[in-house]
Amino acid sequence: xxxxxxxxxxxxxxxxxxxTLSSGGTMHGYAITxxxxxxxxxxxxxxxxxxxxxxxxMEESGWVRSEWDVSDNxxxxxxxxxxxxxxxxxxxxxxxxxxxxxxxxxxxxxx
Amino acid sequence: MxxxxxxxxxxxxxxxxxxxxxxxxxxxxxxxxxxxxxxMSSGAAAAEARRHLGSTLRAHEGMRExxxxxxxxxxxxxxxxxxxxxxxxxxxxxxxxxxxxxxxxASAAMxxxxxxxxxxxxxxxxxxxxxxxxxxxxxxxxxxxxLMIPELLDVRAASTTLEAISFFDTRDSQVNGGAEPARVFxxxxxxxxxxxxxxxxxxxxxxxxxxxxAGSQFVTIxxxxxxxxxxxxxxxxxxxTLTVNGLPHLVVGVLPPEFSIDYMTAEPVELYLPYxxxxxxxxxxxxxxxxxxxxxxxxxxxxxxxxxxxxxLETISRTVVAAHPTVYRRIPQVREGREPYVAARDLRASIxxxxxxxxxxxxxxxxxxxxxxxxxxxxxxxxxxxxxxxPEVVVRLALGAGRGRLVRQFLIESWLLASAASVLGxxxxxxxxxxxxxxxxxxxxxxxxxxxxxxVLAFTVGVAVFTTLVCGLAPAWQFSRTSTRPGxxxxxxxxxxxxxxxxAVEVAISMVLLVGAGLLLRSLQELQRTQSGYEVDGVTAxxxxxxxxxxSAQSSALxxxxxxxxxxxxxLPGIDSAAVTSLALPSRAGSGFSIGGTGDGSAARRDxxxxxxxxQAYFSVLRIPLKEGRTFSASDTSGRPPxxxxxxxxARRAWPGQSAIGxxxxxxxxxxxxxxxxxxVVGNIRTMFQAGDEPQIYVSSLQQxxxxxxxxxxxAASTTLxxxxxxxxxxxxxxxxxxxSIRPMDELIAERTMLQRAVTTFxxxxxxxxxxxxxxxxxxxxxxxxxxxxxxxxMRRAIGARGQDVLALLAGxxxxxxxxxxxxxxxxxxxGSGVLRATVTGVLPLDAATILVTGLSYLVVVGCAICVxxxxxxxxxPVTALRSE
Numbered sequence: 001x002x003x004x005x006x007x008x009x010x011x012x013x014x015x016x017x018x019x020t021l022s023s024g025g026t027m028h029g030y031a032i033t034x035x036x037x038x039x040x041x042x043x044x045x046x047x048x049x050x051x052x053x054x055x056x057x058m059e060e061s062g063w064v065r066s067e068w069d070v071s072d073n074x075x076x077x078x079x080x081x082x083x084x085x086x087x088x089x090x091x092x093x094x095x096x097x098x099x100x101x102x103x104x105x106x107x108x109x110x111x
Numbered sequence: 112m113x114x115x116x117x118x119x120x121x122x123x124x125x126x127x128x129x130x131x132x133x134x135x136x137x138x139x140x141x142x143x144x145x146x147x148x149x150x151m152s153s154g155a156a157a158a159e160a161r162r163h164l165g166s167t168l169r170a171h172e173g174m175r176e177x178x179x180x181x182x183x184x185x186x187x188x189x190x191x192x193x194x195x196x197x198x199x200x201x202x203x204x205x206x207x208x209x210x211x212x213x214x215x216x217a218s219a220a221m222x223x224x225x226x227x228x229x230x231x232x233x234x235x236x237x238x239x240x241x242x243x244x245x246x247x248x249x250x251x252x253x254x255x256x257x258l259m260i261p262e263l264l265d266v267r268a269a270s271t272t273l274e275a276i277s278f279f280d281t282r283d284s285q286v287n288g289g290a291e292p293a294r295v296f297x298x299x300x301x302x303x304x305x306x307x308x309x310x311x312x313x314x315x316x317x318x319x320x321x322x323x324x325a326g327s328q329f330v331t332i333x334x335x336x337x338x339x340x341x342x343x344x345x346x347x348x349x350x351x352t353l354t355v356n357g358l359p360h361l362v363v364g365v366l367p368p369e370f371s372i373d374y375m376t377a378e379p380v381e382l383y384l385p386y387x388x389x390x391x392x393x394x395x396x397x398x399x400x401x402x403x404x405x406x407x408x409x410x411x412x413x414x415x416x417x418x419x420x421x422x423x424l425e426t427i428s429r430t431v432v433a434a435h436p437t438v439y440r441r442i443p444q445v446r447e448g449r450e451p452y453v454a455a456r457d458l459r460a461s462i463x464x465x466x467x468x469x470x471x472x473x474x475x476x477x478x479x480x481x482x483x484x485x486x487x488x489x490x491x492x493x494x495x496x497x498x499x500x501x502p503e504v505v506v507r508l509a510l511g512a513g514r515g516r517l518v519r520q521f522l523i524e525s526w527l528l529a530s531a532a533s534v535l536g537x538x539x540x541x542x543x544x545x546x547x548x549x550x551x552x553x554x555x556x557x558x559x560x561x562x563x564x565x566x567v568l569a570f571t572v573g574v575a576v577f578t579t580l581v582c583g584l585a586p587a588w589q590f591s592r593t594s595t596r597p598g599x600x601x602x603x604x605x606x607x608x609x610x611x612x613x614x615a616v617e618v619a620i621s622m623v624l625l626v627g628a629g630l631l632l633r634s635l636q637e638l639q640r641t642q643s644g645y646e647v648d649g650v651t652a653x654x655x656x657x658x659x660x661x662x663s664a665q666s667s668a669l670x671x672x673x674x675x676x677x678x679x680x681x682x683l684p685g686i687d688s689a690a691v692t693s694l695a696l697p698s699r700a701g702s703g704f705s706i707g708g709t710g711d712g713s714a715a716r717r718d719x720x721x722x723x724x725x726x727q728a729y730f731s732v733l734r735i736p737l738k739e740g741r742t743f744s745a746s747d748t749s750g751r752p753p754x755x756x757x758x759x760x761x762a763r764r765a766w767p768g769q770s771a772i773g774x775x776x777x778x779x780x781x782x783x784x785x786x787x788x789x790x791x792v793v794g795n796i797r798t799m800f801q802a803g804d805e806p807q808i809y810v811s812s813l814q815q816x817x818x819x820x821x822x823x824x825x826x827a828a829s830t831t832l833x834x835x836x837x838x839x840x841x842x843x844x845x846x847x848x849x850x851x852s853i854r855p856m857d858e859l860i861a862e863r864t865m866l867q868r869a870v871t872t873f874x875x876x877x878x879x880x881x882x883x884x885x886x887x888x889x890x891x892x893x894x895x896x897x898x899x900x901x902x903x904x905x906m907r908r909a910i911g912a913r914g915q916d917v918l919a920l921l922a923g924x925x926x927x928x929x930x931x932x933x934x935x936x937x938x939x940x941x942x943g944s945g946v947l948r949a950t951v952t953g954v955l956p957l958d959a960a961t962i963l964v965t966g967l968s969y970l971v972v973v974g975c976a977i978c979v980x981x982x983x984x985x986x987x988x989p990v991t992a993l994r995s996e
Contacts, residue, residue: 028137029134029137029138030137030138030141030142033138034145047164047165047166048135048165048167049165049167049169049170051170052170052173053170053172053174053176053177054173054177056177057176057177059177060116060117060177060178071137073141075141076133076137077134077137078130078133078134
């Protein structure tokens, strides 16, 4: 499944979004980008052009669900919540990422 | 679910786009607000936010891709592309569509036939609960017969799983009052039958129990047809009188047009009479109780199943059989120790099964093969088109077209072909179903109801989808493996082998059908050829039902009447001879006879022979030679010692090396059993399905009463029969006598092979279709493959290859695959011939000659189809070929 570069990048984006939603509860897209940027100390910036397709794709896959609600600044916004299937997916993605990161780290250290 | 919602989202793209806009705008505005909070100027805040947001177009597209199924994107474009591709070669495309439409049309027509004959429910109220009830012998085999009336009445009294059981039989009846005495086909129905089937009369009433009893008034119910024809659809017909069989009958009702019990009868029923429920018919001890069999239909109770009914009937019949051992012991299998019982089965199944049912299944298999060839041909065509478009495909792949898109393009193209062909096919099916009726036995009500209805259209749609997939997937599969590198020789070779496999498939299927057709044709010829010992050309047959047939079996009452007709006819000018007979020709299924009185006291020998009641001149009408003794004479009447005439085969078997004249023979069934003296020996008759000579017994119509006879008249040499004079001669004796079913006797005999001829015509037609399709297919493929190698051939020739080498190179693979296909086809034909023999009686075992003749002829034609394009390619001047391009 994961032999494709595009898939891998997508998987990483999914991981970031799902993780953010899993700790932050119900959030809109803008809040997700802000949160990732903030937590990653400005290293990771998610573009809207990637984020929103990913959110919609994940909703079609059943990992998140969305509803329109009123935001803090009194505007209509689309809020996303992680689902049970999404949490399962998240743990898989986390495990995958940890394994990959560990492997890369080992190579950097010992190769 | 996601698939469906994504599909459905196609129809709300606009509202989706609005949502995307709203979401992105919220993002933008949130950023601007944040920027403003950070103290930016409003212009700078907006600019930064827009930069931050990035490409909204990409976001839009990405979201759309996530939300909306792209399966049908650009479909219209693909369609237009397909139409353009086909219209570039209009003739070839038309040919392909026409070929495919033949396959689809034949399938649709065959389905309509199958649907009418096997699947469509019977037009009776709650027909699923109706069962047919009959006599059977444990262990199956022959012996299934209609029920005896007293047997049925016993079952009716005892059964709890049957809500109702009733019966009817059919007989010729005469209706007088018209221009000449008319014969109508009548059903005698027991009073419970019509209510059980859920019939309501269109006019008047149905029969009641009081109608059948002795001394009740004669009543009758008309079918819709007879009511319209004989009474001009008179709404006041109830209460009028109709003379049936010489007696006035009161019309008490008219049935609705849609009703018919014709599904269970040999001819359409026009008139209904109440079954006479008198001891002569209903008692176990009645003279004909064993012989008089009726068609029994029952309705199960709501909670009963066919299994429970069967189990109950077996229990009941055990008691019934035990109570009437002498009756049941008349069944030969019972005497051999096997057990008779009463069986029930689904009415629909019992009607549609039998020879014609399995023949239909056989023909459907054949038509499926034809469809497969048509599909293969179409696939070949699409593959060729695809190969021509190889550069286009490679470019599209290189530009990033998904392979899915390419597969879809091919499927759309094959779908275009399939739908065009289906429309044409339905038109053909409408036309073919009309033709079927003429090929089918003259009266087949289930088939009579065939036509193209919704279920046939649904079937055609299914066939079109099937065709689309089969035809489109081959090229699609080929190209899903295509690499984006420029076409290599290996890739081309791969295509060629696919095409050769397709050729082999076509050839194999054609061989199966051709060999099958050849076998059927040979069998039919053999059937015609085996007839010997008689001549029917010029003889006219007509049917007569003797009037006043209530006399006992062994009397001359009717025989005397027939003799007076015959005397009248013989006195006419232009008549060679005339006779009556109980059977047109001796039957194959004989009945038992025994010979005794040989004088030496040896135990009686038993054998089986055909038993036929004939008048004096039967042998001269059919030109059957008298070998010894005499034929019947006018003095062989009921008061005189009973006499018989046997054929040479019987004489040879019974009294080898001795004269048969004067010997005693006991034959006949039931009340007909009589011991007779043999007075003559005639030549053997071999009828259509007879392999060898079989024993035949003839008894005199003056000594055995037979109400239903055939009148055979042979006109004087080279004259036509004066039919009106013959009728007048009969009416001068008995003005009420109806004469019907007047037909040439050879036609009557040919009817015995109706099924054989129908199957042969169908399979033959399919084989011709398959032959033409496969040959054109092979020709097209070889031509195509060679056309792609013109330069290679020229090159080879230029560097000195001999013509025959190039020919071998070009034609070799095609020949190899064709031969392989033929071998597979022959194996298939061997298996198929087994099915054929099991389905159609009279089909010979598959012999080497049929295979050889069919195979060789096919090989010659296929050889031409392969070699002609190869020769044409050889004749191209190498220099010209190399210079081109």
